[in-house]
Amino acid sequence: MTLLNPRVSRILGWAALAALAVLAVFGLWVAPPDRVQSDAQRLMYLHVPSAWIAYLAFGITAMASALYLWRRTRSPVWDRLAASSAELGVLFTGLTLVLGSLWGRPVWGVWWAWDARLVTTAVLFFLYVGYLALRRVPAPIEARAKRSAIAALVAFADVPIVHFSVDWWRTLHQQATVFTPSLNAHIHGVMAFTLWWGVVAFTILFVYLLDRRYRLEALEEDLEARELTLAIEERVQGAGLTAPPEHVEVGARG
Amino acid sequence: MRFAEYVIGGWALTAGALAAYWLRLGARIRRAERLNRDA
Amino acid sequence: MNLIQEALLVAGKDLRIEARSRVTTQQVLPFGLIVLLLFAFALDPDRGVLSRVAPGLFWVAVLLGTLLSIGRAFAIEAENGALDGLRLSGLDGSALFLGKAGAVAVQLVALEVLLTAGVVVLFNVGLGGIAPLVLATIAATVGLAAVGTLYGVLSAGLRVRETLLPVLLLPVVAPVLLGASRAWEAAIDGASGDAWPWVALLGIFAVLFTGIGMLVFGPLLEES
Numbered sequence: 001m002t003l004l005n006p007r008v009s010r011i012l013g014w015a016a017l018a019a020l021a022v023l024a025v026f027g028l029w030v031a032p033p034d035r036v037q038s039d040a041q042r043l044m045y046l047h048v049p050s051a052w053i054a055y056l057a058f059g060i061t062a063m064a065s066a067l068y069l070w071r072r073t074r075s076p077v078w079d080r081l082a083a084s085s086a087e088l089g090v091l092f093t094g095l096t097l098v099l100g101s102l103w104g105r106p107v108w109g110v111w112w113a114w115d116a117r118l119v120t121t122a123v124l125f126f127l128y129v130g131y132l133a134l135r136r137v138p139a140p141i142e143a144r145a146k147r148s149a150i151a152a153l154v155a156f157a158d159v160p161i162v163h164f165s166v167d168w169w170r171t172l173h174q175q176a177t178v179f180t181p182s183l184n185a186h187i188h189g190v191m192a193f194t195l196w197w198g199v200v201a202f203t204i205l206f207v208y209l210l211d212r213r214y215r216l217e218a219l220e221e222d223l224e225a226r227e228l229t230l231a232i233e234e235r236v237q238g239a240g241l242t243a244p245p246e247h248v249e250v251g252a253r254g
Numbered sequence: 255m256r257f258a259e260y261v262i263g264g265w266a267l268t269a270g271a272l273a274a275y276w277l278r279l280g281a282r283i284r285r286a287e288r289l290n291r292d293a
Numbered sequence: 294m295n296l297i298q299e300a301l302l303v304a305g306k307d308l309r310i311e312a313r314s315r316v317t318t319q320q321v322l323p324f325g326l327i328v329l330l331l332f333a334f335a336l337d338p339d340r341g342v343l344s345r346v347a348p349g350l351f352w353v354a355v356l357l358g359t360l361l362s363i364g365r366a367f368a369i370e371a372e373n374g375a376l377d378g379l380r381l382s383g384l385d386g387s388a389l390f391l392g393k394a395g396a397v398a399v400q401l402v403a404l405e406v407l408l409t410a411g412v413v414v415l416f417n418v419g420l421g422g423i424a425p426l427v428l429a430t431i432a433a434t435v436g437l438a439a440v441g442t443l444y445g446v447l448s449a450g451l452r453v454r455e456t457l458l459p460v461l462l463l464p465v466v467a468p469v470l471l472g473a474s475r476a477w478e479a480a481i482d483g484a485s486g487d488a489w490p491w492v493a494l495l496g497i498f499a500v501l502f503t504g505i506g507m508l509v510f511g512p513l514l515e516e517s
Contacts, residue, residue, distance in 0.1 A: 043260065
């Protein structure tokens with residue numbers, strides 16, 4: 001029903017809140033403004049952790065999908081995990097893109113730059129959206145799980161190719177590198193700590209939300225199964241049949 | 255703070271988006287629990 | 294029958310259906326040309342950009358045509374229990390995949406030949422570097438047909454197929470659009486050396502997704 005013990009989940013929730021509050025204090029106040037980017041750089045403390053979670057969530061979806069497809073480990077747990085992680089992935093990928101825009105505008109004067117990281121993140125966003133669209137199509141649970149799992153793995157196989165091709169494409173166009181939102185590799189001290197803390201805080205938040213989302217997925221599957229049983233019973237009684245009909249359409253979700 | 259609109263805007267948006275998602279998730283869970291009980 | 298023979302059987306069936314129904318020739322090919330025309334309306338020929346961006350426009354038109362071709366490839370299986378027929382035929386899933394993807398690839402090549410003539414005539418593009426041009430096109434076509442057939446079977450039989458397929462397929466084939474456009478640009482600009490790495494990327498993509506398709510087509514067909 002849930003991934004974590006309910007008490008652990010609640011503790012994590014509070015821990016996430018506290019960690020994010022600390023992040024805000026450090027990110028908005030304690031950490032100094034950047035020499036070049038001034039205060040705009042403070043968005044990095046959200047943008048980078050967000051991107052990290054986006055990729056982590058995607059990895060989890062892919063791994064869970066693989067575990068579902070492999071017969072020896074097949075279990076509805078993996079399917080639910082894949083779905084939950086994907087939804088969170090869309091959230092954090094979208095957040096990454098918006099924050100990237102807000103960061104880029106004051107610093108480089110543009111809302112968007114065609115650099116490898118941003119473009120790959122944009123493609124990742126659409127891969128997720130497609131996956132979620134696929135999951136919303138009404139289908140028997142096992143069929144949907146198998147279909148979604150394959151779609152997730154195909155997308156996962158695609159990501160390195162996208163990243164490599166876009167990265168190579170952009171490095172060929174050296175004239176555009178004035179817009180390269182490269183992470184200042186020489187951040188140290190408070191800034192480095194704040195960034196690291198941001199990753200930690202977001203990770204705690206992600207695990208907490210993942211557990212919650214998983215619970216929702218399990219509940220909704222239970223509901224579907226119950227509605228299915230009810231529908232079959234009604235059909236059997238209504239038609240005076242002794243055997244259930246072969247095809248019962250599972251109701252559309254959401 | 256320089257570029258305050260972008261910085262505060264970005265942080266506020268992040269807080270808002272995460273809070274909204276969390277609240278909506280809670281509502282969806284409660285709804286599913288309720289429907290499961292009634293079913 | 295071995296894999297190749299089975300695949301040819303399936304591809305032959307699809308191409309024979311096309312020969313009789315002429316849907317590709319009468320609908321998909323004109324669609325491609327219309328897209329080229331629309332690009333001219335959108336980008337204003339007098340601004341001098343068309344010939345420079347022609348490779349990208351060409352491949353976008355091919356991509357859109359691929360959506361139609363894949364939709365058609367599975368629409369023909371939608372009636373008379375044809376899909377069940379495929380499942381019960383005893384043909385190997387990989388062979389079915391290669392056959393269907395192969396037929397799609399052939400039709401895409403027809404589209405590409407026509408659209409090449411289209412960009413030469415309409416956008417005033419001078420072809421150069423024929424070897425990388427052709428190889429890039431072949432590799433890209435195989436890649437598009439493979440991924441398209443994979444997502445085609447995944448969304449086959451679903452009522453939302455027409456809107457779901459583009460959303461699933463287009464992000465995944467973004468590298469094909471990228472690589473093929475850059476390869477064409479390099480070939481046309483006379484810098485064939487720059488085209489070959491893109492051809493290699495397209496080749497890797499084609500091989501990878503043909504392999505994946507051969508693996509999962511059978512299981513997906515069972516589920517749809």
